[in-house]
Amino acid sequence: MSVSPAPAYRLPQKRALVTELPGPKSQALTARRRSAVAAGVGSAVPVFAADADGGVIVDVDGNSLIDLGSGIAVTSVGASDPHVVDAVREQAGHFTHTCFMVTPYEGYVRVAEELAALTPGDHDKRTVLFNSGAEAVENAVKVARLATGKNAVVAFDHAYHGRTNLTMALTAKSLPYKKHMGPFAPEIYRMPGSYPFRDGLDGVTAAKRVISQIEVQIGADELAAIIIEPIQGEGGFIVPAKGFLPTLVDWAKANGVVFIADEVQTGFARTGQWFASNDEEVVPDIITMAKGIAGGLPLSAITGRADLLDQVHPGGLGGTYGGNPIACAGALGAIEAMRAYDLPGRATSIGDTALSRLRALQHDVSAIGDVRGRGAMIAVEFVTPGTTEPDAALAKAVAAKALEEGVILLTCGSYGNVIRLLPPLVISDELLSDGLDVLEAALRSLI
The missing domain is CATH 3.90.1150.10 (Aspartate Aminotransferase, domain 1)
Incomplete structure (x- = not known):
């Protein structure tokens, strides 16, 4: 059996204090x-x-x-791993930016190919690259609304999805994320999730509670998307009871509702799988990614069903810095490191x-x-x-x-x-x- 090589550390890996903190x-x-x-x-x-x-x-x-924080789950491969540093240095020596929407480049395409291979499911997929997790979430919702022709979106208690206007509406906690910063984007509905320590429910029962409330309060024919973190992050690292996510996915699929897995914090090997959705073999329609994707470089992505993403008209998705070539190089280096180690x-x-x-x-x-x-x-x-x-x-x-x-x-x-x-x-x-x-x-x- 082959053994993965250990990282070659540049700095001594030990705790050492020479002043009081802060110095x-x-x-x-x-x-x-x-x-x-x-x-x-x-x-x-x-x-x-x-x-x-x-x-x-x-x-x-x-x-x-x-x-023990990794820049909030960003530097999973370390903050200066050679795979990332060398890839970034090489790319920066050629060009730092052209804007993919003006003059495209191979790095963006390579990252999209990697994400199609790594994310759950073997269906035909498409990817768009952005800069931050919040931007990825906003665009996943845009795609779901356009593709379904519906407006309502369900998010959950204890959810965190970002600090932009739409993602603040999706985020549950007021202070510090949204207090006095409204009004927020409309047609967002909040449902109870699965919090085994506090609700004591098995996963299927917790999911049926959600489904019942959706059908009564919104109606499946009005619901564009369900968005959920497979393990909730800022809300308390809440691991849902087994069966909760698959039951929601099955209902969404049967009712033409887009299931969005927000894997911004859980993605890229963090939970012991490439993505937390893999744990119960959940296959999202769209998955949002950021944080650990690029070894500390600002990059995010949505990867999803081709029939959903390809419905968006040309120019409907993008951004000046989305999929910046240096960030793409960082992502390719980070993915290489994740495999190597x-x-x-x-x-x-x-x-x-x-x-x-x-x-x-x-x-x-x-x-x-x-x-x-x-x-x-x-x-x-x-x-x-x-x-x-x-x-x-x-x-x-x-x-x-x-x-x-x-x-x-x-x-x-x-x-x-x-x-x-x-x-x-x-x-x-x-x-x-x-x-x-x-x-x-x-x-x-x-x-």
Whole structure:
């Protein structure tokens, strides 16, 4: 049996603090930032990056931090993997932009071919490239509405789909994403999803609840699309009960409703499959992608049934920077790295390690209500012991305490009470173990 090669790290893969955090150089940059950057742009960690590789970020003061966030699931292959860096350098030496809508280039076509091969299903597919996840979602909805001639779109409780006007309407949580920023795009309807820790329903029952509400409140003949994250991201890394997604897909197919899987955060090996939809053999009509697609370069995509996407008139899809040649090169390099390192398999290994550790910790710590996830997309949900009452303060305190020791953790969840683990898929076992040690020590020091 062949063994996938390990990444060759450029920086030492270890946690090392030489100053308190934030250090003096980060503090100086924070002062400059306050007078130059809008206050509405937040940052989870008060240090400024100078270098990054594998599973570490080195700040401007020389501190080496364990990265358990991956730039929110973006740097799955690491922040400076040679496959990406070399591909980007080569492309930049030739041209940085022509606009595919003016003078096309092979890189865009190659990325589209790769996405047709990698995404679920063996049907005829078409792809369009954009810049951000929100842009991909907006265009997936556009295609669904045009192709069906219908307007209504169903999204779900705890959903996150972006910060543009339409995607804010699809997103469930008000603060910080949409408060005082309306009015929002119309014909968006919200349904309950599947949240096993909180609703206790099996997947088929949860899906039938949704279908009943759709038929009563909207009507299938008015519904253009259902859009859902196969594992909800910002809403709390909520893994739906088995059977929920296939039941919705079957109903959508029977009723001429486009099923859109938003795999912006779950895609590209993050969950142990190339896409989370693969886990239950769900085949979306359209799939949206971004984040891990291009090793840190701004790129997003929609890939879907050819009969849907090809209904859009020429010029109806696109954008000046969509599928920029350097971003396409980054995507091709990142996909090459994912294959070379078998990152779907590596994500599964990371999940096995982390879930085992965290579930053992759950037995000792009553403030942990739930440990869940798939592959390297893992969540710890904190509650008041003996209840399901969310404890956002504890989640925030754990993240802050871990940062003091040099580990970057991100919070999420509709109630702000979830710690999420999104390590680079190239993180070493030793670094992952150290990060989990720090997380555990931080939690135990606070309870």
